[in-house]
Amino acid sequence: MSRQIPRGMSNFKELRERDFYFVDKSMLIADAVRSGAEVILLPRPRRFGKTLNLSMLRHFFDPGDGNAALFEGLAVSSQPDVMAHCGQYPTVFITLKDMKFEDYDTCHRAMSEMLAMLFISFRDVIAKAEPMAIYKTMTDDIMNGVAHTATLQRSLGLLTELIYRGTGQKSVVLIDEYDAPIHAGYRHGYYRKMIGFMRNLLSGAYKDNDYLHQGCVTGILRVAKESIFSGFNNPSVATIMEEEFSQHFGFTESEVTAVLEDFNLADRRDEVREWYNGYRFGSYIMYNPWSIMEYVSAARFEDVRARPYWVNTSENQLIHELTVESDAIRKEELETLLRGESVHKEIITNIVLENMSPTTIWSLLTLSGYLKPQTLTIDEGRFLCDLVIPNREVRTFFDQTVREWVGRQTGQRLEPLLNALLAENMEHLAAHFAEMVKTVLSFHDTAGNEPERVYHAFMLGLLVDLRGKYQVLSNRESGLGRYDIIMIPRDKTAVGFVFEFKKVEEQTAEITAAEALKQIIERDYAADLRSRGVQTIRAIGVAVDGKQTRICSDLLPSRTD
Numbered sequence: 001m002s003r004q005i006p007r008g009m010s011n012f013k014e015l016r017e018r019d020f021y022f023v024d025k026s027m028l029i030a031d032a033v034r035s036g037a038e039v040i041l042l043p044r045p046r047r048f049g050k051t052l053n054l055s056m057l058r059h060f061f062d063p064g065d066g067n068a069a070l071f072e073g074l075a076v077s078s079q080p081d082v083m084a085h086c087g088q089y090p091t092v093f094i095t096l097k098d099m100k101f102e103d104y105d106t107c108h109r110a111m112s113e114m115l116a117m118l119f120i121s122f123r124d125v126i127a128k129a130e131p132m133a134i135y136k137t138m139t140d141d142i143m144n145g146v147a148h149t150a151t152l153q154r155s156l157g158l159l160t161e162l163i164y165r166g167t168g169q170k171s172v173v174l175i176d177e178y179d180a181p182i183h184a185g186y187r188h189g190y191y192r193k194m195i196g197f198m199r200n201l202l203s204g205a206y207k208d209n210d211y212l213h214q215g216c217v218t219g220i221l222r223v224a225k226e227s228i229f230s231g232f233n234n235p236s237v238a239t240i241m242e243e244e245f246s247q248h249f250g251f252t253e254s255e256v257t258a259v260l261e262d263f264n265l266a267d268r269r270d271e272v273r274e275w276y277n278g279y280r281f282g283s284y285i286m287y288n289p290w291s292i293m294e295y296v297s298a299a300r301f302e303d304v305r306a307r308p309y310w311v312n313t314s315e316n317q318l319i320h321e322l323t324v325e326s327d328a329i330r331k332e333e334l335e336t337l338l339r340g341e342s343v344h345k346e347i348i349t350n351i352v353l354e355n356m357s358p359t360t361i362w363s364l365l366t367l368s369g370y371l372k373p374q375t376l377t378i379d380e381g382r383f384l385c386d387l388v389i390p391n392r393e394v395r396t397f398f399d400q401t402v403r404e405w406v407g408r409q410t411g412q413r414l415e416p417l418l419n420a421l422l423a424e425n426m427e428h429l430a431a432h433f434a435e436m437v438k439t440v441l442s443f444h445d446t447a448g449n450e451p452e453r454v455y456h457a458f459m460l461g462l463l464v465d466l467r468g469k470y471q472v473l474s475n476r477e478s479g480l481g482r483y484d485i486i487m488i489p490r491d492k493t494a495v496g497f498v499f500e501f502k503k504v505e506e507q508t509a510e511i512t513a514a515e516a517l518k519q520i521i522e523r524d525y526a527a528d529l530r531s532r533g534v535q536t537i538r539a540i541g542v543a544v545d546g547k548q549t550r551i552c553s554d555l556l557p558s559r560t561d
Contacts (some may be wrong), residue, residue: 043218048369049249063089095175134157179198199230223351252286278390334398340389426551486502
């Protein structure tokens with residue numbers, strides 16, 4: 001196919017006029033028109049088509065010359081009741097996706113400039129409105145960039161009134177990425193000021209506005225602090241947990257199949273599914289459109305394989321920082337997720353960033369696309385989910401999170417420990433591991449009934465840095481039981497490792513470590529390694545007693561007798 005791929009393009013009109021490749025999401029328009037809601041809030045993860053979809057709504061509703069032609073051949077064009085609304089409403093459109101600054105004054109100035117440009121774009125309509133003197137003063141101040149904060153907060157409501165006075169038509173008001181400046185405020189210390197500004201700006205546009213036909217707001221989260229959306233008339237909120245609008249953001253399985261076929265990449269379907277599938281919106285399992293288009297753009301010109309695209313974008317930094325710094329995510333839970341299993345959590349859809357709690361951080365990860373609700377139970381309005389990592393791309397985010405967490409906690413101790421392991425220097429390994437345990441693990445971590453699980457999870461986190469050389473597996477069947485950890489070398493001539501962790505009870509630590517080693521041998525945990533062609537295998541038994549550890553090790557025969 002010769003059509004260009006719209007990498008990063010979010011202007012619907014330009015995309016259609018220049019005949020870029022387009023995955024038809026125009027039935028979003030039909031659902032919006034038929035919803036009956038005066039205001040629709042559509043939170044979705046970053047890079048899932050929010051800006052492009054709002055641009056599409058803009059060019060559908062706005063009475064611009066030739067806009068109707070943009071929808072010829074699209075699904076919505078076959079819906080006469082919906083097409084009757086095409087070009088009927090002046091449309092106010094702003095995107096706040098770039099309103100991310102390190103201080104409130106700069107953000108406020110950028111918002112003032114953006115609103116000035118918006119008013120200037122409606123200059124001719126405003127001139128016809130013959131506003132009262134106070135309105136003219138406010139309008140001039142906004143256009144000249146000298147408006148007071150209170151005037152800026154009222155600006156969108158004012159603009160819709162002026163448009164109505166000038167044209168006799170009610171407006172459609174579209175706000176894209178409304179929470180981008182709120183996230184920036186949280187990161188840089190002006191969260192409360194930004195919440196206050198945005199609450200009043202949104203209220204001016206949508207609350208009791210007699211000049212509003214319909215509004216649509218996108219963002220990542222439904223921010224709850226100080227009731228930022230309270231009082232809206234008949235709002236419809238469709239998060240990723242609800243069914244409504246769920247298929248319009250991201251690509252469905254059939255859409256991705258068509259994209260791959262159109263670009264002669266149908267043979268890559270399994271790889272694409274492994275890397276980019278798995279997001280759940282309502283009952284739909286979706287693909288990440290940003291990653292799909294980046295992948296297709298690269299793969300059509302050279303034989304590249306899948307790689308992380310979405311999780312490496314700078315917009316994800318807030319999520320990364322919150323995850324690394326959160327005390328709500330335990331190491332055992334990260335281990336569970338990294339081995340492909342689920343964790344059971346309640347998800348709340350109203351997020352208060354400044355009041356982080358265990359429920360909040362898990363909800364943030366889910367609503368932002370980093371975790372998939374594999375199962376969903378609604379119990380008296382509560383969303384109870386079994387959460388999993390959706391795909392291989394997002395797994396790289398959690399791998400990086402574990403590496404950074406370990407790096408922050410262990411400082412300069414990790415590299416010597418891993419070098420001792422790879423050199424099979426068990427004396428140095430034992431010393432480095434014991435020192436790291438004393439430094440990193442809290443007494444609370446190791447004081448429970450099953451401290452060996454804590455050490456098991458801790459060691460698993462340490463080994464993340466060796467994923468380039470080893471495949472690290474945990475808690476899987478091999479031989480006559482389930483090993484704790486095995487390390488499968490990608491170079492089969494290298495040494496493979498089997499770990500077993502045991503809690504010290506009646507015996508001494510030395511005897512317990514020897515029993516752990518004996519268990520590896522008697523239950524033949526190394527069978528999995530041998531079946532994969534690994535010839536040199538070292539068994540490591542680890543005894544744990546509070547913050548005390550002992551290690552016992554031996555080389556195993558290359559095959560069983």
